[in-house]
Amino acid sequence: AQSVTQLDSQVPVFEEAPVELRCNYSSSVSVYLFWYVQYPNQGLQLLLKYLSGSTLVKGINGFEAEFNKSQTSFHLRKPSVHISDTAEYFCAVISFAGGTSYGKLTFGQGTILTVHP
Amino acid sequence: EAGVAQSPRYKIIEKRQSVAFWCNPISGHATLYWYQQILGQGPKLLIQFQNNGVVDDSQLPKDRFSAERLKGVDSTLKIQPAKLEDSAVYLCASERQKYNEQFFGPGTRLTVL
Numbered sequence: 001a002q003s004v005t006q007l008d009s010q011v012p013v014f015e016e017a018p019v020e021l022r023c024n025y026s027s028s029v030s031v032y033l034f035w036y037v038q039y040p041n042q043g044l045q046l047l048l049k050y051l052s053g054s055t056l057v058k059g060i061n062g063f064e065a066e067f068n069k070s071q072t073s074f075h076l077r078k079p080s081v082h083i084s085d086t087a088e089y090f091c092a093v094i095s096f097a098g099g100t101s102y103g104k105l106t107f108g109q110g111t112i113l114t115v116h117p
Numbered sequence: 118e119a120g121v122a123q124s125p126r127y128k129i130i131e132k133r134q135s136v137a138f139w140c141n142p143i144s145g146h147a148t149l150y151w152y153q154q155i156l157g158q159g160p161k162l163l164i165q166f167q168n169n170g171v172v173d174d175s176q177l178p179k180d181r182f183s184a185e186r187l188k189g190v191d192s193t194l195k196i197q198p199a200k201l202e203d204s205a206v207y208l209c210a211s212e213r214q215k216y217n218e219q220f221f222g223p224g225t226r227l228t229v230l
Contacts, residue, residue, distance in 0.1 A: 004159075032217055043121070043208055043221035044160070051217060090159050096217075104173065105150075105219060107159030 002027040004093050006108035014116050015083055021076040021111045023091030033074040034092040034105070035065055044090065050074065061085070086115045119143065121222035123209050129228045135197040138225045142190070142211030148172075149186055150219060151194050152208040160208055166192065167214075199229045 007022040025031060032051050036044040048059025055067040065076045074091060091108040122141040130136050142149050147168050152160035163182065165172040168189035177184065181200070186192040196203055206226050210219040 036221075041223075041226075043123075043223045044210075045221070046218060049218065092159070094217075100217075104162045104165075107161075109157070110159055 002029075002031065002093050002095060002103070002106050004091050004106055004108035006089075006091055006111050008111050009109065010112045010114070012114045012116060013081055016080050018079050019077065019081050019085075019113065021089050021091075021113065023074045023076065023108060025072050025074065025091070025093045027072075027093060027095060029095045029097065031093045032096050033065075033067060034094075035059065035063070035074070035076050036090045036092060036107075037061075038088045038090065038110075040087075047076070047089070081113070081115045083115050083117060085113060088112050121209055121211050121220055123207075123222035123225055125225055126223060127226050127228075129230065130199055132201055132229050133198040135195065136199055136227060137193055137195045138207050138209075138227075140192045140194070140209030140222060142192070142209070143213075143220055145213060146211035146220070147189070147214045148212040149192050150210040150212070151184055151192070152210065154206040154208055154224070156205070163194070163207075196227075199227075201229050203227060204229045 005024045013019045034049045035047040048057045050057045050067045058064045063078050088110045094105045095103045149166045151163045154160040163177045164174040164184045166186040169186045184194045206224040208224045209222045212219045
């Protein structure tokens with residue numbers, strides 16, 4: 001079985017400050033990792049994903065995440081946030097074998113990022 | 118490319134009533150998912166379709182929930198009868214086979230009174 005833990009339920013930050021949203025996962029097999037963003041009253045939008053290759057993954061809107069296999073982490077970072085980044089962020093994991101995912105996409109509880117002026 | 122469409126966007130019903138949600142996935146996406154997202158939690162998978170066949174419905178409360186995907190395109194999720202704890206956002210997602218990326222619709226917010 002796989003699971004995802006987002007270590008912070010809420011992260012307040014001032015505009016133009018850096019931010020890190022933390023995500024740890026557990027799984028007995030290899031995994032793909034994802035970060036999604038959800039704006040109020042909208043569905044989830046993919047920010048970035050790690051499937052293989054470089055452990056530093058760059059996504060949309062200036063976000064990036066680093067896959068750390070030894071620490072089973074996939075933290076999301078942005079060097080300078082904007083008011084428009086205020087949203088809820090979800091880390092997710094899915095198992096894979098032979099280059100194809102299988103099983104359920106398992107989500108963390110979410111982290112609400114609030115950017116203050 | 119049009120995204121995943123869902124309707125209605127909002128629904129308010131009394132407990133014990135029935136409700137149905139509709140989803141139209143992105144054209145060409147063989148896999149379709151229904152998720153339940155309770156306030157303050159991440160989405161939880163209810164059912165996964167591959168074309169018009171069910172791949173995983175292990176977390177679908179089958180005594181009250183049902184879903185179908187006729188002709189492998191549109192899908193309908195039904196709740197009958199609804200309970201208070203069914204209040205949630207119901208998200209539909211679709212995925213092109215083996216691309217490992219799910220695209221989500223805007224969701225249907227259900228309130229059961």
